[in-house]
Amino acid sequence: MYVIVAGGGDIGFHLAKGLIEAGHEVMVIEQDRHRAQWIEEQLGSVVLNAPADEGRYQLEAGCQRADAVIAVTGEDAKNLVICQLARHNCGPHGRVIARVTDPKNEILFKALGIDETVSSTRVLMNIIEQELPTGGFLPLMPLTGSHLEIIEAEIAPGTPSVGKAVRSVGLPAGSLIGGIVRGGQLLSGTGDAVLQVGDRVIVFAPTAIEAEVRSRLYG
Amino acid sequence: MNILIVGSGRVGATLAGLLDDAGHQVTIVDRDRASFAHLPAGSNVTTFLGNGIDLDVLRQVGIDKVDAFLALTDGDNRNLMAAQVAKEIFGVKRAFAKCNDPIRAEIYRAKGLATFSRTSILALLLKAMLEQDPEVGEVLLRQTLALERKLAGEEARDAAPPAAAAGER
Numbered sequence: 001m002y003v004i005v006a007g008g009g010d011i012g013f014h015l016a017k018g019l020i021e022a023g024h025e026v027m028v029i030e031q032d033r034h035r036a037q038w039i040e041e042q043l044g045s046v047v048l049n050a051p052a053d054e055g056r057y058q059l060e061a062g063c064q065r066a067d068a069v070i071a072v073t074g075e076d077a078k079n080l081v082i083c084q085l086a087r088h089n090c091g092p093h094g095r096v097i098a099r100v101t102d103p104k105n106e107i108l109f110k111a112l113g114i115d116e117t118v119s120s121t122r123v124l125m126n127i128i129e130q131e132l133p134t135g136g137f138l139p140l141m142p143l144t145g146s147h148l149e150i151i152e153a154e155i156a157p158g159t160p161s162v163g164k165a166v167r168s169v170g171l172p173a174g175s176l177i178g179g180i181v182r183g184g185q186l187l188s189g190t191g192d193a194v195l196q197v198g199d200r201v202i203v204f205a206p207t208a209i210e211a212e213v214r215s216r217l218y219g
Numbered sequence: 220m221n222i223l224i225v226g227s228g229r230v231g232a233t234l235a236g237l238l239d240d241a242g243h244q245v246t247i248v249d250r251d252r253a254s255f256a257h258l259p260a261g262s263n264v265t266t267f268l269g270n271g272i273d274l275d276v277l278r279q280v281g282i283d284k285v286d287a288f289l290a291l292t293d294g295d296n297r298n299l300m301a302a303q304v305a306k307e308i309f310g311v312k313r314a315f316a317k318c319n320d321p322i323r324a325e326i327y328r329a330k331g332l333a334t335f336s337r338t339s340i341l342a343l344l345l346k347a348m349l350e351q352d353p354e355v356g357e358v359l360l361r362q363t364l365a366l367e368r369k370l371a372g373e374e375a376r377d378a379a380p381p382a383a384a385a386g387e388r
Contacts (some may be wrong), residue, residue, distance in 0.1 A: 053296055055322060076298040077272055081323070084299075088326055104274055112303050142274060144308055145283060 004066045005196065006052035006082045007073035015072060016043060027061045052109050053078055055085045068095040069160065076105050083114045107141045137209060137218040140202075149207050150178070153217040155199040161217045167191035172212045175205035221365055223246070223285040225271030225301050226292030232257030232318065234262045234291070237366070242363075246280050249292075259370070272301045277309065287313040295320055302332055 001024045003211075005016045008030030016026045020043060029052035030036040036049035052071070055058055069086040071079035079098040086096045098114050100106055103122040113115070140150045155161055161169045166177055166189055167203035177189030181200040187193060195201065205213045220243045224231050227249035229233035235247045236259035249255065255266045269276035271292065282288065288305035290298035295318045297376040302316035315333045318324040340374040 047355075053323070054320065055326065076295070077294065077296040080300050081296040082329075083325070102273070108274065108304065108308065111308055112300075142278070145310055213273065 001025070001067040001176060002062070003027075004058070004061050004063055004069045004086075006058075006071040006079075006086075008035055008047065009072065009074060010031075012072045013039055015070065016046065020046070022167060027059055027066075028219050029057060032095075052083065053081045055089055058082075058086055058089045063090045063094065066090060066094050069099045069123060072099040074101070075102050076102055080105075080109060080112065080114065083109075084112070087113065093130070111144075137214050139207075142203075142207065144192045147206050147208065148204055149210070151203045151210065151213060153201045153203060153214070154199055155195050155201060155217070159217065159219045160215075161195045161201075162197055164195055165191065166195065169195070170207045170216050172201070172205070172216070174209065175203055175213055178202045178204050189196060220244070220286040221276075221281075221284060222246070222287045222289070223280060223305075225288075226298070226317075227251075227254040227257055227266070227291045228291065228293055229257055231289070231291035232259075233366075234289070234372075236262050239264050239309055246285075248276065248280055259373065266267075272297055272304065274304065274308070277304065282309045282311065285311055287311070287315070289315045289317075291317045295323060298325070299327055299332070299334070302334075306332065 002028060003019055003024055003026050005012050005026060005028045009026045012028060016028045019026045026037055026046050027048060029050055030039060031050045031051045033049055036047045040047045045187065048057060048061050050060070052058065056091055063086055069083070069090060071082040073079055079100065083096045083098045090096065096114060097118065098109055098117040100109060100117050100119045101121060102117045103125070106119055106122065108116045136154045138152045139154050142149045171177070179202045180187040180193060181202070182190050182196065182198070189201065203213055222227040222238055222243050222245050224245065224247045227247045231247060235245045238245050239262045246267060247269045248269055250268070250270045252268055258264055269281050271277065271290065282305060288302065289312045290301035292298055298316040298318060306314040307309040310352050313333065315335065316327065317337065318327065318334045319336050319338050321336040321339045324336040327334045344356045345360065348360070363387040
């Protein structure tokens, strides 16, 4: 594969190094001259010393024939623009992947046409949450043009909603259970559905009453 | 109009002052408190300290109710991201982004974003001035000079110590 790595920071450097070791063809685009020189000393002639967020340098790096462009600078806005320009410049088969630092931007990038994102913050959070014995209460995303959001609550042992039917959980007015994920299957969240340990409950609720939803479902 | 501006640098703050004078309701967001010092003294512009590409911040300042949105920070990428968020996520009809790289400005304009580049505007204006081309920029130039005279006048008045004012007798 031919992969363009936009941004030669720590992540970009180690990504490029790993890809080269795995036998792929790589080009790193790095704006800082000293950093670009250093990478060249380490990895050979695989560096273009230029700003990756300018289309002509993406073209110079050969993005029309690239199998992937991966934007890994430390700035979310810059990674978004690099990816959108790459989408514009690359061939139709080229994959475009963005690193995001603020996990909220994963959803945002999708809405703006960049489907593949990697958030190290999210990955670390997931690892930590899996280690916690109490499950999770996770506001997933805001809903456009409203004050509503989607929340995922995992029903853990000892939480107030275990064994209760949805109608007797006492969710605040204005909130709605959209579905229950149990063992990978989607169940409807009707009033007589009984919540079990391990269920992941998807709730639609106004952001303003998130705390109340949390206390009812999750304690 | 209800107008939201992200970036309280010289351009953003000056525009906020002009719009405020014209009777519009203006909110300006910046992540650096010191930048609000660019706003003209005594303006009614609402200031908000926060990151203007953050969805929660934009929601907090009421982006879903604005008639126009302008991203005027010193970073092209941040401006392009913020204006896309305003347009695509919050449905703001009129979203502008300052993008000083003219090529990027054109690419995003083709995607439906109202971008403008200080680079192109200033370069064309200067060229027109040098060639004494009356068609390009005459109105703009006249208004610019008037605005700058006004701003400088206000500055001098605010800065004048009482003793100097007394000298007018």
